[in-house]
Amino acid sequence: MKIKKILNNNAVIAVEGDREKVVVGPGIAFGRKRNDPIIPDKIEKTFIMTENDKLATLLGRIPEEHFTLSEKIISRAEQTFGLKLNEHIHLVLTDHLSFAIERTIDGIHVHNKLMDEIxxxxxxxxxxxxWAVxxxxxxxxxxxxxxxxxFIALHLHTMKPQGSDLGDTIRQATILRDMLQALRRCIGRDMSAGDIAYQRLVAHLRLAVGNFDRYEFHALDEEMCTLIRRKYAEAYGCARKMAExxxxxxxxxxxxxxxxxxTLHIERIRNPGKRV
Known part of the structure; x- marks a missing residue:
């Protein structure tokens, strides 16, 4: 495997046979030049990208340590999730992280309105x-x-093998936010993220929120629905507000x-010690 292009001291584009690879490792390009063989002991990570040109351009305009930090975050994420992320993460996360660092240094803070939902x-x-922060x-x-x-969580999620695209991910978080805000207004108080009943409601909505058009809803019969509406009228009213x-x-x-x-989830939130 030989060096085709040096991106920075810790990253190169290499050629092995007829395949191009991005090869990363501490000091892998230090003192090296084009067509030099890569020292195997220096290799920490190898990946094949279809966006080598974009990555090379990005690494040419950002500090080297921003790319190193991004790679550490990606490695941490892959270890945590137990899977490989889409190759595109190396480009998008590095770009986002570098810009975020520059903004913060300049005193510019971007508020994420969906942070609680994410x-x-x-x-x-x-x-x-x-951990990345x-x-x-x-x-x-x-x-x-x-x-x-x-913001980093969104990028990581969308780069999972089964992850949705960023637009869908943001839409799901927005739907959840709006429904939970309606619930807060209805019950007249904030809800604790540590409340097991609240966690169960969120987990339930999480399964449904991105698939309302094809989600297999719970098949309660009409008699049971009528009983729940009557017995837990206030909680049902809040469920209606969420639906609206x-x-x-x-x-x-x-x-x-x-x-x-x-409604059953909401009743448990409203009355934590009550058996529903």
Whole structure:
């Protein structure tokens, strides 16, 4: 495997046979030049990308340490998830992270309005995002806001093998946010993320929120739905408010059977010690 192009001290585009690869490792390009063989002991990570030119352009305009940090975050994420992320993550996360660091240094903070929903929908990705924020602070002395953990989480989620695209991911988080805001207004208080009943509601909505058009809703019979509506009238009223928000803001219709099931979750939130 020989060097075709040096990207920075820690990354090169290499050629092996008729295939191009991006090869990463500490000091892998130090003192080397085009057509030199790559020292095997220096190789830390190898991946094949269809976007080598874009990556080369990006690495030519950002500080080298930003790419190194991005690779550490990707490695952490892949270890946490137990899977390989789409190759595109090396480009998009590096670009996002570098821009976020530059913005923070300049005193510009971008608020992520979906942070609470992203934290709930994608807890593993958000945890890696928080770790990434700590890593940047530790290695560069730059205190990224916690909002960046949510932005990083979104990029990681969309680059999973079964992840949706970024637009769909943001839409799902927005639907969840609007429905939960309607619930907060209805019950007249905030809900604790540590409340097991609240966690169960979120977990339930998480399964449904991206697939309302094809989700297999709970098949409660009409008699049971009627009983739930009567017995838990206030909780059912809140479920209706959530459904109205979904319909008005996102054009989503939630079936009556599903509302009855959501009602049971809401009743547990309203009355934590009550058996439902």
């Amino acid at each position: 934290r709930l929908l994608y807890p593993d990705e958000f945890a890696v995002g928080l 700590g890593l940047v602070r530790e290695e560069l002395g730059v205190a990224l806001p916690e909002d960046e953990a949510a 928000a979904a319909a008005q803001l996102h054009g989503i219709r939630i079936p009556e059977q599903e509302l009855a099931y959501i």
